[in-house]
Amino acid sequence: xxxxxxxxxxxxxxxxxxxxxGLAMRAAGHSMKVAFYQFIKGSWKYGEMExxxxxxxxxxxxxxxxxxxxxxxxLEKDKALAKSAWEKAKEAIFSGKYHMVILDEFxxxxxxxxxxQDEVLTAxxxxxxxxxxxxxxRNAPEALLNMADLVTEMKEIKHPYQKGIKAxxxxxx
Amino acid sequence: xxxxxxxxxxxxxxxxxxxxxGLAMRAAGHSMKVAFYQFIKGSWKYGEMExxxxxxxxxxxxxxxxxxxxxxxxLEKDKALAKSAWEKAKEAIFSGKYHMVILDEFxxxxxxxxxxQDEVLTAxxxxxxxxxxxxxxRNAPEALLNMADLVTEMKEIKHPYQKGIKAxxxxxx
Numbered sequence: 001x002x003x004x005x006x007x008x009x010x011x012x013x014x015x016x017x018x019x020x021x022g023l024a025m026r027a028a029g030h031s032m033k034v035a036f037y038q039f040i041k042g043s044w045k046y047g048e049m050e051x052x053x054x055x056x057x058x059x060x061x062x063x064x065x066x067x068x069x070x071x072x073x074x075l076e077k078d079k080a081l082a083k084s085a086w087e088k089a090k091e092a093i094f095s096g097k098y099h100m101v102i103l104d105e106f107x108x109x110x111x112x113x114x115x116x117q118d119e120v121l122t123a124x125x126x127x128x129x130x131x132x133x134x135x136x137x138r139n140a141p142e143a144l145l146n147m148a149d150l151v152t153e154m155k156e157i158k159h160p161y162q163k164g165i166k167a168x169x170x171x172x173x
Numbered sequence: 174x175x176x177x178x179x180x181x182x183x184x185x186x187x188x189x190x191x192x193x194x195g196l197a198m199r200a201a202g203h204s205m206k207v208a209f210y211q212f213i214k215g216s217w218k219y220g221e222m223e224x225x226x227x228x229x230x231x232x233x234x235x236x237x238x239x240x241x242x243x244x245x246x247x248l249e250k251d252k253a254l255a256k257s258a259w260e261k262a263k264e265a266i267f268s269g270k271y272h273m274v275i276l277d278e279f280x281x282x283x284x285x286x287x288x289x290q291d292e293v294l295t296a297x298x299x300x301x302x303x304x305x306x307x308x309x310x311r312n313a314p315e316a317l318l319n320m321a322d323l324v325t326e327m328k329e330i331k332h333p334y335q336k337g338i339k340a341x342x343x344x345x346x
Contacts, residue, residue, distance in 0.1 A: 026221050027220060047202030048202055152187050153330050
């Protein structure tokens with residue numbers, strides 16, 4: 001079995017999470033098993049949560065995170081939650097159960113130093129053969145980019161917010 | 174009903190088609206109807222084709238195109254096929270049956286002047302209320318970008334081909 005790819009979708013534009021969703025689907029289309037963990041929880045019901053139900057035999061989809069930036073009034077509690085979310089992700093990577101593990105919006109956890117970056121990078125590097133890891137989120141740290149096999153920057157050229165158009169069902173969420 | 178968004182995913186990086194797939198899924202998660210038309214046909218069986226079967230009640234997924242760049246030894250035949258593919262897409266946009274119409278890799282058709290760009294832009298502008306249109310592909314023409322509500326440039330920062338790693342199942346296809 002070949003070494004799986006470490007893929008990073010970063011940048012300030014739309015398309016990072018949707019790209020990860022598309023990858024999950026494409027993999028599931030090959031009957032590959034996927035773990036899809038969202039590290040940031042929004043306040044709405046995600047369209048993707050409903051859609052993913054149709055892949056419950058192949059995709060383990062879970063929202064592990066809390067509010068939008070992980071910043072609450074209780075930093076220690078946030079850190080503990082982030083750490084346990086990462087432990088779960090790490091377990092999935094090393095479980096032998098998944099061909100692809102997606103850590104959606106994980107860069108926030110790294111950038112806010114909710115988990116130890118070196119420990120994460122060491123674990124990612126040691127991932128078992130045949131396991132693809134996908135990480136999304138803005139401002140991916142340099143060290144992660146250096147280690148990645150594939151990096152796409154989703155660059156915002158134009159966004160409807162600029163025209164005063166509000167988030168729309170089925171597009172933004 | 175509000176005016177739907179015109180969204181463009183362009184650039185040379187990975188994530189354009191997968192992003193469109195993710196959007197289709199997110200929309201389907203809201204029980205929205207989606208037409209997903211691929212304007213370029215690859216030689217493999219797409220993972221997404223298998224995955225999309227699970228959404229056959231909501232997503233009309235079709236490969237309308239031919240080989241990789243639409244370039245064959247018969248330009249007139251290519252043009253006729255591109256034109257009929259565009260007619261089908263236009264029909265979907267105006268049918269009242271879909272909340273989202275995705276024209277995957279459509280920029281190639283525009284850039285190779287397989288269809289009349291002005292006619293396409295006029296039709297896109299006249300799209301009915303509540304219909305989102307998503308267009309993907311490299312080198313989206315300036316006039317399309319100007320008209321779009323949302324544009325993300327998927328910029329290749331790093332690609333496994335650079336390291337000599339071959340395309341992998343469930344990731345590239």
